[in-house]
Amino acid sequence: MALPRVGWIGLGIMGKPMATNLLRAGFDVVAYNRSVNRLKAWSDEGGRTASSPREAAAGADVVVTMVSDTVDVESVLFGDAGAAESVRPGSITIDMSTISPSATRDLARGLRERGIEHLDAPVSGGESGAIAATLSIMVGGEPGAFARCRGLFDALGKRVTFMGPSGSGQATKLVNQVAVLGNLAATCEALRLARATGLDLARAVDAVGGGAGASWQLANLGPKMVVGDFAPGFPVRLARKDLRLILESARELCLALPMVALVEQLFSALAAAGGDEDGTQALIRVLERPLPRP
Amino acid sequence: MALPRVGWIGLGIMGKPMATNLLRAGFDVVAYNRSVNRLKAWSDEGGRTASSPREAAAGADVVVTMVSDTVDVESVLFGDAGAAESVRPGSITIDMSTISPSATRDLARGLRERGIEHLDAPVSGGESGAIAATLSIMVGGEPGAFARCRGLFDALGKRVTFMGPSGSGQATKLVNQVAVLGNLAATCEALRLARATGLDLARAVDAVGGGAGASWQLANLGPKMVVGDFAPGFPVRLARKDLRLILESARELCLALPMVALVEQLFSALAAAGGDEDGTQALIRVLERPLPRP
Numbered sequence: 001m002a003l004p005r006v007g008w009i010g011l012g013i014m015g016k017p018m019a020t021n022l023l024r025a026g027f028d029v030v031a032y033n034r035s036v037n038r039l040k041a042w043s044d045e046g047g048r049t050a051s052s053p054r055e056a057a058a059g060a061d062v063v064v065t066m067v068s069d070t071v072d073v074e075s076v077l078f079g080d081a082g083a084a085e086s087v088r089p090g091s092i093t094i095d096m097s098t099i100s101p102s103a104t105r106d107l108a109r110g111l112r113e114r115g116i117e118h119l120d121a122p123v124s125g126g127e128s129g130a131i132a133a134t135l136s137i138m139v140g141g142e143p144g145a146f147a148r149c150r151g152l153f154d155a156l157g158k159r160v161t162f163m164g165p166s167g168s169g170q171a172t173k174l175v176n177q178v179a180v181l182g183n184l185a186a187t188c189e190a191l192r193l194a195r196a197t198g199l200d201l202a203r204a205v206d207a208v209g210g211g212a213g214a215s216w217q218l219a220n221l222g223p224k225m226v227v228g229d230f231a232p233g234f235p236v237r238l239a240r241k242d243l244r245l246i247l248e249s250a251r252e253l254c255l256a257l258p259m260v261a262l263v264e265q266l267f268s269a270l271a272a273a274g275g276d277e278d279g280t281q282a283l284i285r286v287l288e289r290p291l292p293r294p
Numbered sequence: 295m296a297l298p299r300v301g302w303i304g305l306g307i308m309g310k311p312m313a314t315n316l317l318r319a320g321f322d323v324v325a326y327n328r329s330v331n332r333l334k335a336w337s338d339e340g341g342r343t344a345s346s347p348r349e350a351a352a353g354a355d356v357v358v359t360m361v362s363d364t365v366d367v368e369s370v371l372f373g374d375a376g377a378a379e380s381v382r383p384g385s386i387t388i389d390m391s392t393i394s395p396s397a398t399r400d401l402a403r404g405l406r407e408r409g410i411e412h413l414d415a416p417v418s419g420g421e422s423g424a425i426a427a428t429l430s431i432m433v434g435g436e437p438g439a440f441a442r443c444r445g446l447f448d449a450l451g452k453r454v455t456f457m458g459p460s461g462s463g464q465a466t467k468l469v470n471q472v473a474v475l476g477n478l479a480a481t482c483e484a485l486r487l488a489r490a491t492g493l494d495l496a497r498a499v500d501a502v503g504g505g506a507g508a509s510w511q512l513a514n515l516g517p518k519m520v521v522g523d524f525a526p527g528f529p530v531r532l533a534r535k536d537l538r539l540i541l542e543s544a545r546e547l548c549l550a551l552p553m554v555a556l557v558e559q560l561f562s563a564l565a566a567a568g569g570d571e572d573g574t575q576a577l578i579r580v581l582e583r584p585l586p587r588p
Binding site: 101123124125126129135136138158159161163164168171172174175176177178179180181182183185186187189190191192193194196197198199200203204206207208210211212213214215216217218220234246249250253254255256257258259260262263266287291292293294 | 395417418419420423429430432452453455457458462465466468469470471472473474475476477479480481483484485486487488490491492493494497498500501502504505506507508509510511512514528540543544547548549550551552553554556557560581585586587
């Protein structure tokens with residue numbers, strides 16, 4: 001069976017390396033991106049381009065969206081020159097962005113009415129995981145559609161988990177982000193304490209990483225905090241969006257998530273101090289100034 | 295060179311398997327424990343026993359303390375029938391408990407006046423790491439004393455890190471506990487959200503563990519939360535003691551650690567609800583009841 005023809009929408013920090021991995025795996029990929037400079041970079045590397053989501057989706061067996069937020073997915077699918085104007089019945093849309101689980105169920109209903117199966121398949125693993133094709137992919141939707149897209153997912157990630165009906169992938173991603181951003185805040189407070197105590201920070205990262213305090217966040221972002229590298233793998237702006245989605249879900253579900261609420265406020269403080277485009281590891285800067293001595 | 299003769303004080307959840315690993319590695323170990331039933335279990339497995347810290351330390355080249363808190367270490371070293379009454383000049387004391395870094399520096403001074411080198415060498419990795427001899431060990435003190443004890447540490451752990459002068463091991467352990475208990479709280483809130491959303495919890499643990507939300511806490515305690523196993527590997531009582539030590543250090547250093555403060559209060563709520571002897575994974579129970587629907 002020939003590999004499916006893929007329409008790809010969104011060539012950001014994550015989308016670009018993911019689409020490139022599909023190209024390398026032999027998929028026929030036509031990509032669209034809102035900002036022209038990122039589209040040009042894709043074209044310079046030999047990727048085929050489209051000038052709208054509609055054009056990217058025309059003739060595609062699978063349309064992948066990898067954009068920022070709920071409204072962006074709605075817009076590239078159902079907006080002017082959106083993918084829904086050209087995508088054929090019998091084909092599949094896959095949203096790999098992180099957006100609202102309940103909005104995802106609405107999108108899936110709208111697409112099913114047009115004969116299109118929709119999968120929500122958000123990812124975790126950061127820019128490094130996107131480049132190395134080692135992402136964790138959490139999928140919700142119809143099992144049959146999932147089975148048809150398995151080869152595509154395997155070209156992008158290492159752990160692909162089918163979670164259940166439409167919205168389950170996004171719900172799992174929000175669960176994932178509670179762990180990601182909670183562990184990140186814990187890493188920041190740990191290294192802030194280490195610095196204040198006068199410890200060798202690199203050695204502290206190594207010692208803590210060998211025991212029960214080990215985490216992906218410490219191993220991957222701890223060394224960046226040590227050297228003050230705040231370049232974005234995962235920008236604060238998107239972390240704040242995820243925290244908003246988590247707290248919206250908590251409200252819908254009547255749940256108390258006190259640590260998430262605190263972390264959301266710490267990121268608000270960072271954004272207010274001008275850090276919205278920094279990487280999430282810049283959260284350590286919120287805690288950087290010592291208190292006045294009594 | 296013959297292996298040093300070891301006096302071991304404290305046969306708790308961690309101390310017992312650690313002392314057993316020394317026995318297996320060929321060390322001559324004489325152990326003391328305050329409660330007689332744990333001492334008997336040690337004796338039943340062929341370990342030699344002492345009836346006081348002083349007796350355990352008599353003739354030892356190295357005296358190891360593995361007890362609960364600062365006052366316990368002070369008591370088994372300097373109290374009535376304490377190790378300091380019999381330990382010989384030229385020998386080494388190693389405290390592997392988790393206690394105050396500043397109290398550790400005082401202890402080390404007191405011992406040095408008697409010609410005894412003191413190392414602080416707290417561990418991370420939990421009961422499973424103690425049994426498997428895969429602990430992370432964070433050591434503070436004189437480099438020469440550390441070198442003499444390297445073989446003993448290697449029989450107990452996998453990652454042994456020399457952190458610097460006296461107190462540095464304990465300071466690193468507190469840094470470690472910020473990561474441990476922060477990651478644990480994040481794991482609890484993540485799985486609480488997963489349950490409320492109706493996800494398959496075991497699959498959620500698997501999916502999150504494959505990406506940027508991965509942590510030792512999720513991998514080791516997540517499955518226990520899923521099945522409701524709250525048996526203590528690391529009891530809430532000791533987690534609360536560590537959080538108290540961290541907040542005491544933060545106050546000494548004029549640091550703000552808002553997440554640690556929140557986690558300390560969540561554990562206080564758990565203890566107030568009768569969970570002080572449960573394992574730390576029981577923290578998920580604090581969040582278990584949904585809010586009343588508005």
